[in-house]
Amino acid sequence: MKKILLSLMIALLLAPGLVKANPTQGGDFVAGKNTFLLNGKPFILRAGELHYSRIPKPYWEHRIQMCKAMGMNTICIYLFWNYHEQQPGVYDFSGDKDVAEFVRLIQKNGMYCILRPGPYVCAEWEMGGLPWWLLKKKDLKVRTLADSYFVERTKLFLNEAGKQLAKYQIQNGGPIIMVQVENEYGVWGNDAAYMSIIRDGIRAAGFDKVQLFRCDWSSNFDRYNVPGVASTLNFGAGSNIDNQFKKFKELNPDAPLMCSEYWTGWFDHWGSPHETRSISSFIGSLKDMMDKKVSFSLYMAHGGTSFGHWAGSNSPSFAPTTSSYDYNAPIDESGHATDKFYAVRDLLKNYLQEGETLTDVPAYPEKTIEIPAVKFIQTASLFDNLPVAKKSEDIQPMEFFDQGWGSILYRTTIPASAKIRKLTISDVHDWATIFVNGKIVGKLDRRLGDREVEIPATASPARLDILVEAMGRINYSEAIIDRKGITKKVELSEGNNTTELKGWSVYNFPVDYAFQQNKKYKPAPAKGPAWYKATFTLNKTGNTYFDMSKWGKGMVWLNGRNLGRFWKIGPTQTLFVPACWLKKGVNEIIVLDVDKPSATTIAGLNHPILDKTAQDESLLHRKKGQNLDLTGVKPVNTGSLPAGNGWKAITFDQMQNGRYLCFEALNAQDANDPVTSIAEFELIGEDGKAISSQLWRVLYADSEEVTTVNNSADKIFDLQESVIWQTQTTSSKxxxxxxxxxxxxxxxxxxxxxxxxxxxxxxxxVVKDYRVYLSKAPFKF
Known part of the structure; x- marks a missing residue:
């Protein structure tokens, strides 16, 4: 009878929705004087960031166990608002979205949890976690008290998050020891009143006992203050720890130190080199933190995959991120340990605290397999499978046609003309193909600032089709209000006459599987954008990587699951396929390609291809043979910058006006150093504030390192301090x-x-002497 009662008690403790008792958890966790305190004792947080939405649910526990084996005692997680509320008021915390189950698994494995509920989270995630349907409000403002609708919807979501997770605070016997208020707000603004409202909303949602905190950068953490909320800093591999915390310690002498995002690698943009960070630089700064008793969270411990449409974009300039979120993290995209993993494990074994042990590395749950090339012979032309049209006199973005993600086709009729005309689209979000009477006449790429194509002469009125594919919404900076499709207008110009086109038929192509499945497939080659369907049979399952290098641009669905985006420009040429999404027996693949594939086969590889970029000279900021000519141009400012870290501010003798800026580095702090590097650059307006860089575009850079690392010149105004412009370091020129x-x-x-x-x-x-030029007219080349 005692055995039966004991079994019943264990079953109840492990039941979903109940907190599993754990002698190492429970009690209290606070920010004390110069240290965090767990149940009154000093405690160093060694956290690893995992995103449940980027990991198939069957592998959640394995990834948690991997982090513990690497030496972590805490798991850090974002809560993605738009993942859970894809339509207003419709909340989903079930299945793959069951974040409470993820938190229970953290506790089951004897670890603590840091919760980051937003409402804004960034994370290279679609719109930074904000839901697309907010954009249906034409005058929307976000991350501010100036829009009561945004604040109201934020509070409603936080309340739902509280219903799911507040009971798991450490004071209630759960694993959640800290909850974050908003995310990196110092980059956005300094409105302490807004941050206080978010703090109060989190408390009101039920997180009324746990330690709250905020995270910012060493360059902007002091822009605002929120009482009752601890402060932490974010910075990347190779950072100088003393310099990062120098100002912070001066202003917060009694605060515990924590790097709440220690960037283990970086994310990839389409068309740019694969990002990596060396083990030596990463481990060096991590050891410095451990020696100085600085808590940390590895961002990312394991990045995983932004499946489906969830990968976001950065700005400025517009830079969509890949579906692979490998991040060059210690645990790779498929969940395997890397050399960086073992380097972390080997380091942290020397810094375990009382009662902690380093667990064994868990066995990998699935083998990696290869799949022979699958040939696609079933096709369905996009133009032969149009959905029901919606009518609109004026151009509008897709949100106003109640579409969140995917592609959208705009159709109208243009008059006959014997002359070549110019079509101007303001603006394409994000990649468009233009057709006249079904024939392609041009393509526009938002990354390149494309807006115009030539329209050939037509003897009679012609059908104009503009197919726009939406990449991920911008997840960072003031450009986060990023509506998709065509955002303003379309104009047709002939000579000096310009006409705004009206009378549109609009066709929506969403990303849900049912829409892709029900098409008129034929055993015939496709012309133009099309769906491709095939089946293959497996007698065993395993992880694999679909090789998409022969395809153009689009998405892939496997057995009803959206694997994500592919694009021939790279650097990612594969899509990760989790074993749990494959089946023994017949499997189905559907590909939507809005460009042109060079071959219509897909093989499953036993390794990813993350670093194969199709070189595109149009992305370089210096044309072949181009040289800047500053002869006779007078600089508006000349000077020297002091050595050392941190922002350097220069004020001109008098106000200057212009549109075209040239910054010229004359030498480096080391006179023998031929290289120039800049992390960030801001212009100061007459109000003393930084001028918005959203309209900025690099026209020229004499040198930039883009072959082995993404150090292009546009990195000086991308609002990301850890990525820089650096001139070539390997060239003797x-x-x-x-x-x-x-x-x-x-x-x-x-x-x-x-x-x-x-x-x-x-x-x-690092720049020493410089000259600045500002002109109303373009510079000469």
């Missing part, structure tokens, strides 16, 4: 001066500038 020319998009009044040197341990390329 590299020498000063180095110039970057920026089109500011409009004439602006400039009072001065601020420049941020690189923040890692390297001093390569």
């Amino acid at each position: 590299t020498k000063h001066p180095h110039q970057v020319v920026i089109d500011l998009g409009e004439n602006v009044n400039v009072k001065g500038f601020r420049i941020l040197p690189r923040g890692d341990k390297s001093n390569v390329g």
Whole structure:
């Protein structure tokens, strides 16, 4: 009878919705004087970031166990608002979205949890976690008290999050020891009143006992203050720890130190080199933190995959991210340990605290398999499978046709003309193909700022089709209000006459599986954008990687699951296929390709291809043979920058006005250093604030390192301090001066500038002497 009662008690404790008792958890966790306190004792957080939405649910526990085996005592998680509320008021925390189950698994494995519920989270996730349907409000403002609708919807979501997770606070016997208020708000603004409302909303949602915190960067954490909320900093591999915390310690002498995002690698953009961070730089700064008793969270411990349409985009400039979120993390995209994993494990075994042990590395749950090439012979032309049209006199973005993601086709009729005309689209979000009477006449790419194509002469009125594929919404900066499709208007110009086109038929192509499945498939080659369908049979399942290198641009569905985006420009050429989404027996693949494949086969590889970029000279900021000519141009400011870290501010003698900026580095702090590097660059307006960089575009850079690492010139205004512009380091031709020319998009009044040197341990390329030019007319080349 005792055995039966004991079994019943264990079953109840393990039942879903109940907190499993754990002698190492429970009690209290607070930010004490110069240290975090767990049940009154000093405690160093060693956290690893995992995103449940980027990991198939059957593998959640394995990834948690991997983090523990690496030396972590805590799991850090974002809560993605748009993942759980895809339509207003319709909340889903079931199945793959059962975040409470993820938290229970954290506790089951003897670990603590840091919860980051937003409402904004960034994370290279679609719209930074904000739901697309907010954009149906034409005057929407976000992350501010100036929009009561946004604040109201935020509170409603936080309440739902509280219903799911508040009971798992450590004070209630659960594993959640800290909850974050918003995310990196210092990059966005300094409205302490807004942050206080979010803090109060989190408390009101039930997180009324747990320690709250916020995270920012060392360059902006002091822009605001929120009482009752601890402060932490974010920075990347190779950082100088003393420099990162220097100002923070001066202003917060009694606060515990924590790097709440220690960037283990970085994310990839389409068309740019695969991002990596060396083990040596990563481990060096991690050891420094451990020696100084600084808590940390590895971002990412395991990145996983942004399946489906969830990968976001960065701005400025517009830079969509790949579906692979491998992140060069210690645990790779498929969940395997890397050399970086074992380096972390080997380091942290020396820093375990009382009662902690380093667990064994768990066995991998699935084998990796290869699948012979699958040939696609069933096709369905997009133009032969149009959905029911919606009518609109004016162009509108897809949100106003109640569409969240996918592609959208705009159709109208243009008049006959014997002349070539110009079509101008304002603006394409994000990649468009233009057809006249069914024939392709041009393609536009938002990354390149494309807006115009030539329209051939037509003897009679012609059908104009504009097919726009939406990439992920911008997840960062003020450009986060990123409506998709065509956002303003379409104009047709002939000579001096310009006409705005009206009378549109609009066709929506969403991303849900049912829409892709029910098409008129034929055993015939496809012409133009089309769906392709095939089946293959397996006698065993395993993880694999679909090789998409022969395809153009689009998405893939496997057995009803959306695997994500592919694009021939790379650097990612594969899509990760979890074993749990394959079946023994017959499997189905559907591909939507809005461009042109070179071959219609897919093989399953036993390894990913993350670093194969199709070189595109149009993405370089210096055309072949191009040289900047500054002869006779007078600089508006000349000077020297002091050595050392942190922002350097320069004020001009008088206000300057212009549209075209040239920053010229004459030398580096080390006179023998031929390289220039800049982390961030801001222009200061007449109001003393930074001028928005959303309209900025790099026209020229004499040198930039883009072959082995993504150090292109546009990184000086991407609002990401850990990625930099750096001139080539391997070329013998590299020498000063180095110039970057920026089109500011409009004439602006400039009072001065601020420049941020690189923040890692390297001093390569840090600028000393400089000249600044500002002109209303373009510079000569």
